[in-house]
Amino acid sequence: xxxxxxxxxxxxxxxxxxxxxxxxxxxxxxxxxxxxxxxxxxxxxxxxxxxxxxxxxxxxxxxxxxxxxxxxxxxxxxxxxxxxxxxxxxxxxxxxxxxxxxxxxxxxxxxxxxxxxxxxxxxxxxxxxxxxxxxxxxxxxxxxxxxxxxxxxxxxxxxxxxxxxxxxxxxxxxxxxxxxxxxxxxxxxxxxxxxxxxxxxxxxxxxxxxxxxxxxxxxxxxxxxxxxxxxxxxxxxxxxxxxxxxxxxxxxxxxxxxxxxxxxxxxxxxxxxxxxxxxxxxxxxxxxxxxxxxxxxxxxxxxx
Amino acid sequence: xxxxxxxxxxxxxxxxxxxxxxxxxxxxxxxxxxxxxxxxxxxxxxxxxxxxxxxxxxxxxxxxxxxxxxxxxxxxxxxxxxxxxxxxxxxxxxxxxxxxxxxxxxxxxxxxxxxxxxxxxxxxxxxxxxxxxxxxxxxxxxxxxxxxxxxxxxxxxxxxxxxxxxxxxxxxxxxxxxxxxxxxxxxxxxxxxxxxxxxxxxxxxxxxxxxxxxxxxxxxxxxxxxxxxxxxxxxxxxxxxxxxxxxxxxxxxxxxxxxxxxxxxxxxxxxxxxxxxxxxxxxxxxxxxxxxxxxxxxxxxxxxxxxxxxxxxxxxxxxxxxxxxxxxxxx
Numbered sequence: 001x002x003x004x005x006x007x008x009x010x011x012x013x014x015x016x017x018x019x020x021x022x023x024x025x026x027x028x029x030x031x032x033x034x035x036x037x038x039x040x041x042x043x044x045x046x047x048x049x050x051x052x053x054x055x056x057x058x059x060x061x062x063x064x065x066x067x068x069x070x071x072x073x074x075x076x077x078x079x080x081x082x083x084x085x086x087x088x089x090x091x092x093x094x095x096x097x098x099x100x101x102x103x104x105x106x107x108x109x110x111x112x113x114x115x116x117x118x119x120x121x122x123x124x125x126x127x128x129x130x131x132x133x134x135x136x137x138x139x140x141x142x143x144x145x146x147x148x149x150x151x152x153x154x155x156x157x158x159x160x161x162x163x164x165x166x167x168x169x170x171x172x173x174x175x176x177x178x179x180x181x182x183x184x185x186x187x188x189x190x191x192x193x194x195x196x197x198x199x200x201x202x203x204x205x206x207x208x209x210x211x212x213x214x215x216x217x218x219x220x221x222x223x224x225x226x227x228x229x230x231x232x233x234x235x236x237x238x239x240x241x242x243x244x245x246x247x248x249x250x251x252x253x254x255x256x257x258x259x260x261x262x263x264x265x266x267x268x269x270x271x272x273x274x275x276x277x278x279x280x281x282x283x284x285x286x287x288x289x290x291x292x293x294x295x296x297x298x299x300x301x302x303x304x
Numbered sequence: 305x306x307x308x309x310x311x312x313x314x315x316x317x318x319x320x321x322x323x324x325x326x327x328x329x330x331x332x333x334x335x336x337x338x339x340x341x342x343x344x345x346x347x348x349x350x351x352x353x354x355x356x357x358x359x360x361x362x363x364x365x366x367x368x369x370x371x372x373x374x375x376x377x378x379x380x381x382x383x384x385x386x387x388x389x390x391x392x393x394x395x396x397x398x399x400x401x402x403x404x405x406x407x408x409x410x411x412x413x414x415x416x417x418x419x420x421x422x423x424x425x426x427x428x429x430x431x432x433x434x435x436x437x438x439x440x441x442x443x444x445x446x447x448x449x450x451x452x453x454x455x456x457x458x459x460x461x462x463x464x465x466x467x468x469x470x471x472x473x474x475x476x477x478x479x480x481x482x483x484x485x486x487x488x489x490x491x492x493x494x495x496x497x498x499x500x501x502x503x504x505x506x507x508x509x510x511x512x513x514x515x516x517x518x519x520x521x522x523x524x525x526x527x528x529x530x531x532x533x534x535x536x537x538x539x540x541x542x543x544x545x546x547x548x549x550x551x552x553x554x555x556x557x558x559x560x561x562x563x564x565x566x567x568x569x570x571x572x573x574x575x576x577x578x579x580x581x582x583x584x585x586x587x588x589x590x591x592x593x594x595x596x597x598x599x600x601x602x603x604x605x606x607x608x609x610x611x612x613x614x615x616x617x618x619x620x621x622x623x624x625x626x627x628x629x630x631x632x633x634x635x
Contacts (some may be wrong), residue, residue, distance in 0.1 A: 148570035
């Protein structure tokens with residue numbers, strides 16, 4: 001987009017919605033808190049291999065004598081402090097949480113991105129072409145959405161088996177329909193606007209009209225759904241892993257860490273489940289605070 | 305008018321055929337999908353068993369037939385309520401599920417009742433005064449309620465009430481009383497103590513949703529002329545609330561509560577696993593993990609059947625209560 005635009009008034013008009021959006025977003029302290037929380041959790045999770053005190057999946061670095069130590073204990077041999085305690089296999093809970101968050105975020109981010117691509121393609125095509133294609137696609141979406149997400153995911157996983165890639169596939173199957181329905185709804189309205197008619201009159205190809213004209217104008221609701229869906233994906237993945245049908249033991253997510261500590265919780269060793277649980281809740285709440293406020297800003301009904 | 309009257313039965317018949325189609329398609333998907341996982345005979349025979357013994361077992365279970373023959377046999381039997389026998393216990397799969405059903409239904413009914421009793425008043429409150437701090441607190445709380453995973457809420461409740469305070473049990477069903485063939489927990493004090501945490505776990509998430517629906521409906525109804533008119537007539541605020549408002553927000557609440565009932569039965573899978581509640585959801589998870597195919601297939605087909613019927617009933621009820629929905633069908 002580096003075409004030399006010399007007329008400044010149009011540039012101003014084009015820039016102002018984004019700037020207004022930034023100003024509006026900053027007004028809400030709760031949403032800003034959510035955003036800061038998201039960043040504070042994401043950075044250490046991504047950087048886990050470099051900043052975690054211990055690699056919790058390197059068996060050699062674990063000292064079995066240090067198992068089930070309460071938070072704040074100091075290791076006998078290596079001298080590192082287990083700030084959040086250790087689990088039954090002497091893993092440092094803090095390190096496990098950092099690695100677990102990494103897995104959780106990876107699964108959620110990948111599945112939401114792919115579902116967004118599939119869902120918005122389906123939704124845009126259904127709205128643009130209409131007719132039998134629209135009817136068929138939306139019937140499939142309706143039927144899928146009438147089944148609870150957890151059941152669809154359980155069926156997918158009991159068919160596919162365990163594994164990180166399988167969890168991602170199951171989450172994509174669960175989520176694409178939400179995107180398809182949302183995008184179709186917006187695109188149906190946008191399709192009859194003048195700019196689309198103008199583009200058609202210029203006999204531009206349908207691919208170009210959909211990608212360059214229709215899609216950018218369907219973005220606001222798409223951003224909202226994608227944000228909130230990120231939290232839903234984290235929650236659903238955690239649930240599946242908690243039930244024991246999600247990620248493999250070698251790459252535990254927060255959900256699996258919680259499940260591992262569950263049996264020790266009743267005997268008072270709360271930290272093995274509790275800290276992964278807190279990390280999970282903070283991530284979900286942070287994303288939801290941001291998403292909820294985005295919905296308020298980007299909803300044209302509220303803007304008026 | 306005549307045309308409109310004819311539209312409704314056509315709609316119902318259409319949906320009925322669609323429902324049967326969905327059930328058939330789902331039964332094929334579930335069956336074919338689950339056919340691909342693992343070889344159940346490897347779990348049933350001892351490792352020392354000879355190949356001949358394995359073959360005999362495969363034959364006894366019908367696993368030596370082609371997949372389509374297996375499916376058609378399965379479908380034919382399913383129509384008669386026969387979903388095969390559990391690979392593990394040898395009991396009929398349907399009987400296993402039906403035995404566990406009362407525990408699940410009891411849990412879900414208590415949870416849904418809780419969510420409506422708590423959710424509707426809070427939702428109306430938040431809708432009447434959207435700017436008040438209390439309303440903002442309610443709405444923020446409801447975000448937490450439906451975005452935090454079910455098992456997490458259960459975990460925290462266990463930590464607080466079972467481990468820290470030590471006043472409520474964290475697992476199993478407690479004392480039950482038999483009413484006919486059905487064992488119920490809600491008739492004993494011990495049963496209620498065991499029911500409290502799982503029902504609260506399941507109910508909190510649903511209450512959060514009911515709050516949001518009620519608030520949205522309240523805000524939509526409040527500016528209507530009939531409310532203004534009732535106010536102008538000088539009716540007491542409590543009467544406006546209980547008669548004019550409540551009657552009109554009832555439709556979306558009933559619709560959502562109905563749909564959520566189906567969701568709650570499905571999400572009971574998670575709650576039951578956390579609390580070792582002996583319902584059919586726990587049975588499903590156990591069966592998935594042990595590859596007990598007949599039980600998984602029977603559960604899923606029954607759930608699909610139940611959800612499709614539930615959706616159909618809600619659609620029809622919705623059309624019966626709300627005339628404007630009937631208009632929409634024609635478009």
